[in-house]
Amino acid sequence: MRRDGPIGGASEPALLLTPGLFFLIVLFFLPVGLLVAESFVTVTEEGERTLSLAHYVRFFADDYYLGVMWRTFRLSLIITLVTLVLGYPIAYIMARGAAWVALWLGILVIMPLMVSVVIRTFGWMVLMGRGGLLVDVAQWLGIGGRRFQLMRTEAGIVIALGQVLLPFMTLTLYGVIAGVDRRLEEASRTMGAGFFATLWRVTVPLSLPGIVSGSLLVFALSISSFITPALVGGVRLPMLASSIYQQALTTMDWPFAAAQAMILLVAVLLVIVPYTMLAKTRHA
Amino acid sequence: MVAGTPTLAKAIAAALVAVTIVYMLAPLLVVIGASFSTSSYLVFPPEGFSLKWYQKVLDTPSYLRAGWLSLRIAVLVTLITVTIGTAAAIALTRFRFPGREPLQALFLSPLILPAIIFGIGMLVLFSRYADGPSLMALVAGHVVITLPYVVRTVSAVLVGMDKATEEAARVMGANRWQRYWYVVLPQALPGIGAGAFFAFNISFDDAVVAIFLRGPDTETLPILIYTQIEFSSDPSVAAVSTLMILITVGMIVAVERFLGLKLLTDRRAAGRG
Amino acid sequence: MLPVAVERLTKAFGATVALDAVTLAFAPKSFTALLGPSGCGKSTLLRLIAGLERPSGGTIRIGDQDVTALAPEKRDVGMMFQSYALFPHMSVAENVAFPLKMKGEARGKIGERVAEALALVRLEALAARSVRALSGGQQQRVALARAFVARPGVLLLDEPLSNLDARLREEMQVELIELHRTLELTTVFVTHDQEEALSIADTVVLMRAGRIEQTGAPEAIYAAPKTPFAADFIGAANLLPARVRRAGDGFVAEVEGAVVPVRAPQDGREGDYALVLRQEDIRITDAPPPGFASLPATVRTRVYLGAGARVVVSVGARTLTLLTNKNASAASGAAVHVAWDPDDARLLHPQQD
Numbered sequence: 074m075r076r077d078g079p080i081g082g083a084s085e086p087a088l089l090l091t092p093g094l095f096f097l098i099v100l101f102f103l104p105v106g107l108l109v110a111e112s113f114v115t116v117t118e119e120g121e122r123t124l125s126l127a128h129y130v131r132f133f134a135d136d137y138y139l140g141v142m143w144r145t146f147r148l149s150l151i152i153t154l155v156t157l158v159l160g161y162p163i164a165y166i167m168a169r170g171a172a173w174v175a176l177w178l179g180i181l182v183i184m185p186l187m188v189s190v191v192i193r194t195f196g197w198m199v200l201m202g203r204g205g206l207l208v209d210v211a212q213w214l215g216i217g218g219r220r221f222q223l224m225r226t227e228a229g230i231v232i233a234l235g236q237v238l239l240p241f242m243t244l245t246l247y248g249v250i251a252g253v254d255r256r257l258e259e260a261s262r263t264m265g266a267g268f269f270a271t272l273w274r275v276t277v278p279l280s281l282p283g284i285v286s287g288s289l290l291v292f293a294l295s296i297s298s299f300i301t302p303a304l305v306g307g308v309r310l311p312m313l314a315s316s317i318y319q320q321a322l323t324t325m326d327w328p329f330a331a332a333q334a335m336i337l338l339v340a341v342l343l344v345i346v347p348y349t350m351l352a353k354t355r356h357a
Numbered sequence: 358m359v360a361g362t363p364t365l366a367k368a369i370a371a372a373l374v375a376v377t378i379v380y381m382l383a384p385l386l387v388v389i390g391a392s393f394s395t396s397s398y399l400v401f402p403p404e405g406f407s408l409k410w411y412q413k414v415l416d417t418p419s420y421l422r423a424g425w426l427s428l429r430i431a432v433l434v435t436l437i438t439v440t441i442g443t444a445a446a447i448a449l450t451r452f453r454f455p456g457r458e459p460l461q462a463l464f465l466s467p468l469i470l471p472a473i474i475f476g477i478g479m480l481v482l483f484s485r486y487a488d489g490p491s492l493m494a495l496v497a498g499h500v501v502i503t504l505p506y507v508v509r510t511v512s513a514v515l516v517g518m519d520k521a522t523e524e525a526a527r528v529m530g531a532n533r534w535q536r537y538w539y540v541v542l543p544q545a546l547p548g549i550g551a552g553a554f555f556a557f558n559i560s561f562d563d564a565v566v567a568i569f570l571r572g573p574d575t576e577t578l579p580i581l582i583y584t585q586i587e588f589s590s591d592p593s594v595a596a597v598s599t600l601m602i603l604i605t606v607g608m609i610v611a612v613e614r615f616l617g618l619k620l621l622t623d624r625r626a627a628g629r630g
Numbered sequence: 631m632l633p634v635a636v637e638r639l640t641k642a643f644g645a646t647v648a649l650d651a652v653t654l655a656f657a658p659k660s661f662t663a664l665l666g667p668s669g670c671g672k673s674t675l676l677r678l679i680a681g682l683e684r685p686s687g688g689t690i691r692i693g694d695q696d697v698t699a700l701a702p703e704k705r706d707v708g709m710m711f712q713s714y715a716l717f718p719h720m721s722v723a724e725n726v727a728f729p730l731k732m733k734g735e736a737r738g739k740i741g742e743r744v745a746e747a748l749a750l751v752r753l754e755a756l757a758a759r760s761v762r763a764l765s766g767g768q769q770q771r772v773a774l775a776r777a778f779v780a781r782p783g784v785l786l787l788d789e790p791l792s793n794l795d796a797r798l799r800e801e802m803q804v805e806l807i808e809l810h811r812t813l814e815l816t817t818v819f820v821t822h823d824q825e826e827a828l829s830i831a832d833t834v835v836l837m838r839a840g841r842i843e844q845t846g847a848p849e850a851i852y853a854a855p856k857t858p859f860a861a862d863f864i865g866a867a868n869l870l871p872a873r874v875r876r877a878g879d880g881f882v883a884e885v886e887g888a889v890v891p892v893r894a895p896q897d898g899r900e901g902d903y904a905l906v907l908r909q910e911d912i913r914i915t916d917a918p919p920p921g922f923a924s925l926p927a928t929v930r931t932r933v934y935l936g937a938g939a940r941v942v943v944s945v946g947a948r949t950l951t952l953l954t955n956k957n958a959s960a961a962s963g964a965a966v967h968v969a970w971d972p973d974d975a976r977l978l979h980p981q982q983d
């Protein structure tokens with residue numbers, strides 16, 4: 074790319090970036106920084122604010138919070154697997170099927186993504202509550218007893234959050250599978266491998282970066298999800314985000330909420346950093 | 358699919374597609390269906406057919422107030438974000454300067470931070486250093502979370518723009534403002550449009566940041582719906598949700614009509630939930 | 631139709647010196663071709679004149695004004711880009727109207743001038759069309775019309791024809807000549823195609839690695855290349871290493887183990903030279919006419935060209951390419967003699983690359 078001509082000062086990009094930087098610094102990094110600071114603050118009996126690790130110690134020493142964390146990671150792992158199993162075939166069909174199939178599946182995947190999570194969760198609540206259609210079907214199939222329901226269960230969280238996050242998995246996989254050279258699959262077929270053998274031995278290994286990326290993304294989104302787990306799981310089955318919400322707005326214990334937020338942030342970064350690096354190598 | 362895809366694979370594919378369609382659409386169809394029920398409780402399939410819950414929405418001041426508020430916030434957020442996001446995207450793509458790449462990453466960084474963490478951070482900031490959560494705080498919060506989308510969609514279009522068109526305009530006598538007005542912005546328009554769609558949609562739908570900045574005058578529609586369904590209510594909440602779905606579908610159709618869906622299915626454009 | 635002059639104009643991109651102290655003058659109404667291999671600095675020179683690059687040294691004058699520090703939008707220049715750089719969001723007419731609009735011309739006048747320019751490039755019928763809906767040749771003509779419509783003091787064309795197929799290209803060459811005759815704009819035209827340069831321009835500037843190799847009228851530069859590079863690039867000539875010495879009244883040269891008569895070198899000195907032979911000046915013969923130089927050769931390939939044939943022969947370790955009339959018999963593998971009139975051969979000092 075060429076530089077600007079004789080005239081065209083360095084002040085121009087600076088000017089263009091200033092409003093955005095103002096928002097990012099004052100309204101993004103400042104609140105997040107405050108939160109970091111808050112998480113290390115303890116108020117002594119004399120009302121003095123001192124630095125300490127007390128909130129982190131409290132979190133990791135309490136079985137309840139460890140349980141919340143364990144539930145968060147466990148359910149997120151299950152959700153990641155569910156979206157992978159459902160998302161891969163759909164992404165494959167989108168990538169290898171006719172153009173109109175890809176278009177309509179694309180719309181199908183995108184459309185729900187654009188509807189508020191609150192509304193999507195609401196739909197699941199109607200389906201999974203007592204007397205809900207999904208509960209009726211389950212009972213008809215012989216699953217669960219008379220008082221069976223899916224609301225306030227981990228299964229319910231997995232079903233609802235899985236639907237919320239499936240588009241991210243599908244779109245990530247689609248991008249990678251579409252980039253797998255189709256001739257490699259054809260070559261495999263000419264060498265005597267059947268359709269399924271080719272899928273398993275050629276396509277899946279070649280789309281491994283997409284599988285890893287999609288899984289990291291869905292896992293990160295899942296552990297930080299708030300609306301769906303809070304509404305479906307309720308107060309008795311909190312995941313990390315609902316626990317943070319509880320501390321921040323019900324108990325009003327901001328430092329402890331901040332400490333939990335930092336723990337969540339570290340977990341998200343541990344997953345998102347490799348995701349970003351993977352995405353970068355893929356685009357390079 | 359490759360010629361010679363076995364029938365078994367085709368059958369499996371068809372079944373999977375059917376299951377996915379049901380799974381993806383179920384919650385939306387349920388909400389839409391339940392809004393037409395004659396029953397006074399939420400049920401799917403709906404019992405009978407009536408529009409009375411829509412009438413009730415129109416007769417309920419809290420719905421109207423929340424809807425009007427959400428709309429105004431979303432429009433304001435879209436205008437602000439599109440303006441500053443487009444300016445940033447222009448700086449980040451059309452100029453070379455030291456620190457450009459870190460700045461690009463910086464402008465996308467709100468995508469990485471979970472909204473819940475951002476929400477509580479904003480709550481702490483505005484409670485400590487202002488008079489508590491306010492409408493302006495909510496607008497500012499939405500600007501921050503939608504900014505990366507606009508920067509990304511506009512950058513994507515500008516990167517693909519032939520830089521020589523600007524040089525050509527320059528040689529033909531166009532000064533800086535004329536180059537922006539006649540050459541750069543018109544070519545960036547598809548990206549600006551897609552960015553505006555994301556900004557409006559995310560702001561209009563957000564409940565996470567809004568729940569932390571909730572106050573008497575920041576009760577947005579998603580927050581109102583959230584509170585209603587938390588303590589299960591009558592089908593009027595399904596009716597108002599259906600109206601929101603309708604607005605979303607309408608916007609998708611508009612985007613498809615004017616910009617093409619590719620801008621939305623672009624995996625890089627879709628962000629987080 | 632202003633004169634343009636650059637003096638000791640230099641442009642460095644980091645360690646690459648794209649243009650090295652070039653001094654050149656373009657007369658008013660002249661039609662100059664900047665010719666040279668890819669990467670020799672032609673576009674850089676053009677962009678410096680337009681103001682799109684900041685020179686590392688030297689001056690640029692357009693008319694009687696020193697424009698070295700002047701912004702491109704304030705120079706009286708029209709430019710056509712190799713990529714055409716049409717505005718994709720505008721129609722054909724809007725594209726062509728752009729420079730007039732920037733000049734603040736009245737609306738009625740703009741309409742008139744646009745119509746006139748589109749007529750000159752024969753695109754009247756497509757005025758309302760989006761430029762995205764045009765073929766490559768049509769886009770090229772829109773770009774051309776847009777460059778000259780405001781009658782700039784200088785018209786700069788960067789490889790205007792290189793994206794066209796051969797037939798369209800020949801057609802456009804004729805149109806460019808006619809356009810130049812009609813408009814009489816000072817025109818500088820970049821190309822890496824020597825045939826194109828020779829057939830359109832009235833002055834050819836041959837460039838090599840950021841410097842000017844030779845300047846002159848097409849006939850002059852073709853007839854009297856000053857360096858082996860010029861001879862090779864402009865005439866696709868054959869170059870043979872030759873050791874020249876005095877013999878009696880005249881000179882002879884040792885070429886591939888044989889001794890042939892040559893004319894006296896310009897400075898009259900013995901030594902190592904490059905013997906330059908044009909393709910059309912060499913003939914295949916069994917009986918070289920008296921006074922001709924001749925070497926034994928083996929025919930390698932013969933390419934039929936319709937009017938004649940291009941024949942590649944080996945002479946010792948070298949290969950020569952020559953043009954013959956279609957009757958010349960030259961079967962592959964045949965042992966023949968190649969001969970030329972020593973008046974047609976030139977001796978040039980060898981050059982480092």
Ligand SMILES: Nc1ncnc2c1ncn2[C@@H]1O[C@H](COP(=O)(O)OP(=O)(O)O)[C@@H](O)[C@H]1O
Nearest residue numbers: 074075643646648667668669670671672673674
């Ligand atoms: N913007 C630039 N940055 C770095 N090097 C450049 C730039 N523009 C041109 N060059 C270098 O300068 C030399 C001349 O380039 P150019 O003028 O484009 O050649 P031409 O048009 O004769 O093919 C080349 O070596 C090219 O790589």
Ligand SMILES: [Mg+2]
Nearest residue numbers: 672673674789
């Ligand atoms: Mg060039």
